[in-house]
Amino acid sequence: MHKTSEWLQSFSSEKNLKNPSRSLLKDGFKPCRKISITGGKGGVGKTSIALKTAMELAKAGHRTLLIDCDSNLSNTAIKLGLPLDNKFEKLLSGEATFEEVVIQLGNFHLLPACNGSTEIFESKMKFDEIIIDVISSHEHEYDYILLDCPAGVTREALTLNAFCDNRWVIVTPDKSSITDSYSLIKLLATRFGVKENHLLINMYQNEKQYQNVTNTLTETIQNFLGTTTHVLGGIKKVEVSAEAFDTFFLSETKNELQKNFIKLLYGFTEKDGGPTALLSNGVTQMAHEHDVH
Ligand SMILES: Nc1ncnc2c1ncn2[C@@H]1O[C@H](COP(=O)(O)OP(=O)(O)OP(=O)(O)O)[C@@H](O)[C@H]1O
Ligand SMILES: [Mg+2]
Numbered sequence: 001m002h003k004t005s006e007w008l009q010s011f012s013s014e015k016n017l018k019n020p021s022r023s024l025l026k027d028g029f030k031p032c033r034k035i036s037i038t039g040g041k042g043g044v045g046k047t048s049i050a051l052k053t054a055m056e057l058a059k060a061g062h063r064t065l066l067i068d069c070d071s072n073l074s075n076t077a078i079k080l081g082l083p084l085d086n087k088f089e090k091l092l093s094g095e096a097t098f099e100e101v102v103i104q105l106g107n108f109h110l111l112p113a114c115n116g117s118t119e120i121f122e123s124k125m126k127f128d129e130i131i132i133d134v135i136s137s138h139e140h141e142y143d144y145i146l147l148d149c150p151a152g153v154t155r156e157a158l159t160l161n162a163f164c165d166n167r168w169v170i171v172t173p174d175k176s177s178i179t180d181s182y183s184l185i186k187l188l189a190t191r192f193g194v195k196e197n198h199l200l201i202n203m204y205q206n207e208k209q210y211q212n213v214t215n216t217l218t219e220t221i222q223n224f225l226g227t228t229t230h231v232l233g234g235i236k237k238v239e240v241s242a243e244a245f246d247t248f249f250l251s252e253t254k255n256e257l258q259k260n261f262i263k264l265l266y267g268f269t270e271k272d273g274g275p276t277a278l279l280s281n282g283v284t285q286m287a288h289e290h291d292v293h
Helices: 003-018 020-025 046-059 088-093 118-122 127-141 155-163 175-192 207-225 242-250 256-272 284-288
Strands: 033-038 064-068 103-105 108-111 144-148 166-171 196-204 228-236
Touching (some): 033 046, 046 064, 046 108, 046 144, 046 166, 046 242, 064 127, 088 118, 127 155, 155 175, 166 175, 175 196, 175 207, 196 207, 207 228, 228 256, 242 256
Parallel strands (some): 033 144, 033 166, 064 108, 064 144, 166 196, 196 228
C-alpha cells in the first residue's frame, strides 16, 4: 500500500475511536461532513465557491467551518475584506489556540492560512497533517467542515482531498482545466483509492458547453478510471471584472446567480441527507423556481 494512504488510514481509524462525533452516531446524531473544494487548476473559482457554500450552509443553521488550505497564499479573508494577520503561524508554533485563531461570524467559522509568511515558508511541518489534526480535534463542534484547497496536485493537497467525505472538483470549460481535473481524479483514484467525486462546472457560457464538459469528463472518468462522478451542476460565467464577481456572488442580495447556486446546494444536501435540509429558512420555494444551469 502507498505510504501516505497507509498513514491516512491508521490516523483516521485511531482518531475515530476517540472522536466524540463518531460515538454520538450511535445515538442518532449525524457526523460532521467534510468536503474539499478542489480542482487541480488555479483560478477556476474554488475559493469563491467554498466561501459561498460555507456562508449559505451557516445561514441555513448549520455550524460550518471553512479551512483555508492555501497555506501561504490564503485568499478567503481577502475576499471577505477581513484584515490579514498571519495568526495561523501562532497556531503552528503552539503560541495560540484554535479558538484564538478562528474567525467566528455566527454559524460560519473561518480558519484563514497565511500570506507570504517566512515562518510557513521555512517550516518543516507537514501542512496536511496539521489540517487533519485540526479537523480531528474540532469536527464534533461542526455540521460541515469545508476545505478550500490550493491549485496543484501536491501530495499534501491530495491527502487532504482523500481525507474528506466528499470532493467537489471545480472545472471550467477550457482544455487545461478539464485535463487538470482529470489528472487530479486519476491520482486520487490510483494513489489513494478514491472512488467517487462531485463535479461542478464553473464559468460555462451556454447549455451546450455545460453538457459537453459534463459528458466528456464523466464518461472519460468512468471508462478509464472506473470511478463515479456525481454532477452537482454549474455556475454561469458572469461578464464582470474579477472583483465584481465576488461582490455579486458573495453579497447578501439574492440575485439570480445566487438563487441558482442555492438550488445546486439544495440538491447536494438533499441527496446527502445532510444534518438537516439546507433550505430550512424559507428559501425552498425560491430555489425551486429557478433552474440550476
Ligand atoms: N462564474 C464566474 N464568473 C465570473 N468570474 C468568476 C466566476 N467564478 C469565479 N470567478 C472569478 O474568478 C477568479 C478566480 O476565482 P477564485 O479565486 O475563487 O479561484 P481559485 O480556484 O480559488 O483560484 P486559486 O487556484 O488561485 O486559489 C476570481 O476573481 C473570481 O471572482
Ligand atoms: Mg483559491
